[in-house]
Amino acid sequence: MNQNDIDLIRHARKGSTEAFTAIVRNYKNFVYRTVLAILQNRQDSEDVAQEVFIKAYRALAGLRDARTFPSWLAQIATRTALDFIQSKRKNQTVELDSEKFVVNDDIHRAANIRLDLENALGHLSEEHRVVTILRVNGFDYEEIAQILGIPIGTVRSRLHNARMHLRQLLQDERGDNG
Amino acid sequence: MSCHEIQMYLTAYVDDALEIDKRNRVEQHLRQCYDCQALVKELQQTTALVFEQLNRTVAPINFEDSVMQQIAGVYQERQVRRFSIFYLACALIGIGGFAAVLLSPVGTFIRVLFHLFLAVLNGLSFVPASLGHWWMVCILLSTIVLVGSSIFGVSRVLRSLQSEVVL
Numbered sequence: 001m002n003q004n005d006i007d008l009i010r011h012a013r014k015g016s017t018e019a020f021t022a023i024v025r026n027y028k029n030f031v032y033r034t035v036l037a038i039l040q041n042r043q044d045s046e047d048v049a050q051e052v053f054i055k056a057y058r059a060l061a062g063l064r065d066a067r068t069f070p071s072w073l074a075q076i077a078t079r080t081a082l083d084f085i086q087s088k089r090k091n092q093t094v095e096l097d098s099e100k101f102v103v104n105d106d107i108h109r110a111a112n113i114r115l116d117l118e119n120a121l122g123h124l125s126e127e128h129r130v131v132t133i134l135r136v137n138g139f140d141y142e143e144i145a146q147i148l149g150i151p152i153g154t155v156r157s158r159l160h161n162a163r164m165h166l167r168q169l170l171q172d173e174r175g176d177n178g
Numbered sequence: 179m180s181c182h183e184i185q186m187y188l189t190a191y192v193d194d195a196l197e198i199d200k201r202n203r204v205e206q207h208l209r210q211c212y213d214c215q216a217l218v219k220e221l222q223q224t225t226a227l228v229f230e231q232l233n234r235t236v237a238p239i240n241f242e243d244s245v246m247q248q249i250a251g252v253y254q255e256r257q258v259r260r261f262s263i264f265y266l267a268c269a270l271i272g273i274g275g276f277a278a279v280l281l282s283p284v285g286t287f288i289r290v291l292f293h294l295f296l297a298v299l300n301g302l303s304f305v306p307a308s309l310g311h312w313w314m315v316c317i318l319l320s321t322i323v324l325v326g327s328s329i330f331g332v333s334r335v336l337r338s339l340q341s342e343v344v345l
């Protein structure tokens with residue numbers, strides 16, 4: 001995180017909308033990527049990623065230290081995405097979506113298109129997707145533990161299991177395509 | 179340590195997230211175990227691939243605009259709330275201040291003044307009635323005097339100005 005971002009956050013905290021626009025510009029890919037990795041659905045992810053920024057805007061005054069902004073934002077993003085899955089599950093529309101995914105998967109396989117990694121990530125559990133995307137976003141193990149409020153040992157084992165699973169998926173894919 | 183135990187740490191090893199003593203132990207094991215070496219290589223490849231692929235994801239076009247539109251709504255909502263709180267506070271302070279003044283000794287004084295003012299008004303309203311039709315004549319006369327004196331004054335001023343210009 002550079003000094004420019006820290007200044008932007010300080011200005012946004014004082015109420016500058018221009019500064020917040022710049023923050024959105026600088027962090028939109030980070031937030032969208034995190035949410036998409038968890039939700040595995042582009043349409044929902046766009047809405048949820050927007051919601052993340054609205055929440056961040058509303059809560060920005062409560063952020064004590066501007067330097068902790070990335071982990072703070074990542075925490076909002078993961079919580080909002082996980083809450084979204086929860087509420088969707090309650091409304092039971094998630095069934096429909098997973099069906100859609102199976103169809104998608106079949107189309108991919110039928111057309112012999114290389115199974116891309118976004119879909120590979122979709123084969124992991126929520127917990128594994130969350131730790132993996134946080135790691136991809138450049139957080140270290142301790143930061144991930146803080147963001148998720150879990151012990152560092154749990155982070156280590158989840159990341160390891162996720163990575164082993166991904167390795168397996170990539171191997172299967174190579175095997176399938178000859 | 180056995181291969182199984184070592185393998186639990188290999189992802190952290192690849193991510194360079196092990197404490198120095200654990201890393202030393204892993205490295206010691208790797209020097210003599212080809213299976214674990216192979217796994218490290220695979221994990222490194224997987225990690226590189228996954229990171230590269232996921233980092234390629236970018237937010238949709240117009241994402242920023244949609245967010246800022248919603249932010250503008252939130253901002254307005256917040257301003258409205260702020261102003262209404264401000265006005266409410268002002269109104270409360272005004273009403274409170276007025277009540278305090280009325281209840282204090284100053285209030286008594288103001289009330290007395292107010293009654294006096296009302297009494298004077300009341301008294302004045304009786305003046306025309308008591309004078310009968312004479313008050314109309316009084317007003318007419320004083321108007322004539324006022325108009326006459328102002329015409330006289332204005333004409334004198336004009337004459338003095340003219341004489342200055344001639345000189």
Ligand SMILES: [Zn+2]
Binds near residue numbers: 182207211213215
């Ligand atoms: Zn071994």
